[in-house]
Amino acid sequence: MNKYKVKLKVFEGPLDLLLYLIKKNEVNIYDIPVAEITKQYLTYLEFMRELDLNIAGDFLVMAATLLYIKSRMLLPQEEEFMDDEIPDEDPREELVKKLLEYKKFKEVAGILKEKETESSDVFKRYVAVPEGIMEDDEECQGFEASIFDLISAFTEALKNIPKDDFKVVLDAEHTVEEKTEFILTLLDQKGVIYFKNIWYRIRSRLEAVVFFLALLELIRLKKIIIRQIGIFGEIKISKPLPVLNYEL
Amino acid sequence: MSFENKVKHIIEALLFVSERPLSLEQIKSVLDTEKKAIVSGINELKEEYDSNHSFKIREVAGGYQLVTDAEYSPWLRKLFQGGRKEHLSRAALETVAIVAYKQPVTKPEVAQIRGVDVDGVMRKLLEKGLVRLAGRKKVVGRPILYSTTKKFLEYFGLNSLEELPPLDELVEMEQENADNEN
Numbered sequence: 001m002n003k004y005k006v007k008l009k010v011f012e013g014p015l016d017l018l019l020y021l022i023k024k025n026e027v028n029i030y031d032i033p034v035a036e037i038t039k040q041y042l043t044y045l046e047f048m049r050e051l052d053l054n055i056a057g058d059f060l061v062m063a064a065t066l067l068y069i070k071s072r073m074l075l076p077q078e079e080e081f082m083d084d085e086i087p088d089e090d091p092r093e094e095l096v097k098k099l100l101e102y103k104k105f106k107e108v109a110g111i112l113k114e115k116e117t118e119s120s121d122v123f124k125r126y127v128a129v130p131e132g133i134m135e136d137d138e139e140c141q142g143f144e145a146s147i148f149d150l151i152s153a154f155t156e157a158l159k160n161i162p163k164d165d166f167k168v169v170l171d172a173e174h175t176v177e178e179k180t181e182f183i184l185t186l187l188d189q190k191g192v193i194y195f196k197n198i199w200y201r202i203r204s205r206l207e208a209v210v211f212f213l214a215l216l217e218l219i220r221l222k223k224i225i226i227r228q229i230g231i232f233g234e235i236k237i238s239k240p241l242p243v244l245n246y247e248l
Numbered sequence: 249m250s251f252e253n254k255v256k257h258i259i260e261a262l263l264f265v266s267e268r269p270l271s272l273e274q275i276k277s278v279l280d281t282e283k284k285a286i287v288s289g290i291n292e293l294k295e296e297y298d299s300n301h302s303f304k305i306r307e308v309a310g311g312y313q314l315v316t317d318a319e320y321s322p323w324l325r326k327l328f329q330g331g332r333k334e335h336l337s338r339a340a341l342e343t344v345a346i347v348a349y350k351q352p353v354t355k356p357e358v359a360q361i362r363g364v365d366v367d368g369v370m371r372k373l374l375e376k377g378l379v380r381l382a383g384r385k386k387v388v389g390r391p392i393l394y395s396t397t398k399k400f401l402e403y404f405g406l407n408s409l410e411e412l413p414p415l416d417e418l419v420e421m422e423q424e425n426a427d428n429e430n
Contacts, residue, residue: 013364119405
């Protein structure tokens with residue numbers, strides 16, 4: 001049994017696996033022997049299951065698609081519809097299109113990989129201290145503010161949000177991603193942000209909550225440092241001092 | 249010191265200090281001289297460095313940047329990266345490749361091409377600053393659009409997106425290969 005000889009390769013997804021099978025079987029991508037490829041695809045899924053790998057839903061969806069195509073190819077063409085002038089389309093067409101599209105980007109990814117390797121051998125200037133952080137450090141004999149300081153500032157600020165009873169339309173305008181990006185962009189421009197200065201822009205409770213989550217997320221990722229100048233003082237958001245470890 | 253030499257030295261000083269690639273416009277805004285003079289100054293510097301220095305000027309992300317020669321990477325890596333070589337995962341490379349060509353593009357559109365979900369990968373790319381949010385698509389649900397950043401160009405040592413091969417060319421290559429096989 002050659003079952004045990006199969007070397008497991010990690011696939012990025014169902015398309016990746018299909019491309020692999022097509023290449024391995026040396027079949028033409030424009031004329032895929034669906035029955036055979038489907039069989040191998042399912043064997044592979046079975047194999048993943050045996051190894052207790054988590055089979056992502058995407059793999060199962062593709063399995064269903066393959067079986068559907070296979071069944072459609074087995075069905076005889078319905079002659080009655082010939083009058084409608086609908087050309088017989090190959091049930092495989094859509095899948096082939098997707099495979100080719102994905103294959104292109106796989107190739108580009110390969111090109112990028114080479115570029116990355118080349119580029120990673122080249123070092124640019126290492127900047128030890130970003131501008132705008134050290135300049136006013138004397139004024140800030142700050143201690144590190146805790147999450148609780150942040151929460152109390154947050155509650156304080158929530159009170160100041162104008163209550164507008166007439167707005168009931170729910171808008172999903174605010175996402176953590178967006179706020180994260182906003183904070184980082186502002187930091188890039190200004191170096192330091194004061195909590196109160198951005199807070200007054202916030203219009204709704206939802207936005208405030210999302211904004212707060214974004215702050216916590218950034219702290220967790222060590223993308224920002226929150227400091228408070230004295231008890232009950234200003235809360236300052238800045239970028240962390242870089243460690244001596246070149247980072248792209 | 250001649251004017252040309254002075255210009256050359258000012259450019260050198262600017263490049264020396266700047267951590268980001270400097271565009272011709274940025275240099276011009278400081279120097280207040282013709283672009284031609286700046287380009288020739290840069291070219292002279294390039295020649296000087298090539299002959300007798302461990303660094304060079306590379307054209308990247310639409311600007312000029314002082315970087316070290318690849319030859320010295322083993323030593324630099326020891327100091328700055330603890331000897332490791334960082335690289336992106338295959339999923340990240342594929343995803344950023346799709347964003348680069350299809351931008352601005354939404355997450356579902358990228359996932360559609362890759363055949364797998366890209367939530368985690370996209371977040372990684374955002375964290376690394378290789379992609380950015382580029383507004384929202386005006387369709388139902390107003391999904392977020394993503395684009396590549398200047399840092400993306402810098403990271404891969406590209407001067408502009410045009411340096412990536414056109415997708416059609418990749419298709420042709422594909423078809424040629426298929427033809428050759430038959």
